[in-house]
Structure formats: C-alpha cells, structure tokens
Amino acid sequence: MSWLYLGIAVIFEITVALSAGKAAGFTNLRWTIATLASGGVATYFLSLALLTFDVGVGYAIWTSVAGVGIVLLGALLFQQRLNWKKVVGIVVVIGGVVGLQLSGAA
Template sequence: MAWIYLLIASVFEVVFALATNATHGFTVLGPSLLTAGAAAGGIFFLSLALKSLDVGVGYTVWTGIGSVGTVILGSVIFHEAMNVWKVLAFVLIIGGVLGLKLADKFTKSAATV
C-alpha cells in the first residue's frame, strides 16, 4: 500500500508544480488554491507512504516521479522545449526510481529471512 500512497503523492506533486506555474506569483486565486491543496495532498500521502518506506527511498521516488511528470506535462501544457538531454535525464531518473523500488523490496525480503 505504501507504493500506492507514494504514486498518489507523486501525482499531487506534479499538480502542485504545474499549478504553481499558473499562479503568476500567487496573483491568480484558482491556481493558487490548487497549488496549496496539491502541496498538502502530496505531503499527506507521502507521510502515509513513509510509515513503511525508508525516508530516503520514499522522498527520492516522490521527487523523481514529480520531476519527470512535471517536465513531460510542462512540455505538453506550457509548450516547454523538449530535447535529447531531457529525455536522457528522464531515463536516468526512472532507472533510479526502479532501482530504489527493487532495493527496497530486496531489503525487506532479506530482513524476513
């Protein structure tokens, strides 16, 4: 269940970042309220995930998924430039996230042996 909470927290993180861009310095009410709500939701679900995940793993995965999602959706929604270096960085971040998930799984299974 912790990984599901972490995925939900990551979605909130992406919404938070994208909505922050639309606040125009917190001068537009709707996106400003969405930003605050998304930040609260992300932190809440991250805290649930961290009940059973190591903080280093949980936080890194949360920010990694949030970063990749924000760049991808930022390029779609706000027409931000996409290039080969960004794609390479995504691959590295995703590889790191998968590596941390596997490391967490192996750590937990080794502890039960």
C-alpha cells in the same frame, strides 16, 4: 498500499508544480489555492507512504517520479521543449528509481 499512497502523492505533487506555474507568483488567487491545497494533499499521502518506505527512498522516488511527470506534461500541455538532454535526464532518473526499488525499498 504504500505504493498507492506514493502514487497519489506523486499526482498531487505534479499538480502543485502545474498550479504554481499558473499562480503567477501567488497573484492569481484560484491557482494559489490550488497550489497550496494540492501541496497539502501530496504531503499527507507522502507521509502515509513513509510509514512503510525508508524516508530517503520514499522521498527520492516521490520527487523523481513527479519531476519526470512535470517535464513530460510541460512538453505535452504547454509546448515546452523536450530535447535529447532532457530525455537522457529522464532515463537516468528512471534508472535511479528502479535501482532504489531493486534495493528492497518497500
């Protein structure tokens, strides 16, 4: 169940980043509310996942997977450039997450 909670937390963390980009420095009320609400939900589900995961490992996986998701969705939805350096970074992050999982994190 902790992996499900972590997955939900990742989805809402990605939502935080995408909403914050639209919030225009918190001047757009609807996107500001979406940013804050999704941040609360993301934190709640992360806290549930951390009942099983070590805090450092769970948090590292959460931020890493969300970061990769944000970069990929930025490229898909907002035509942001995805160059070879970003792809190498994504591969390194995924390798790190796999390494944490193989360490027996949860």
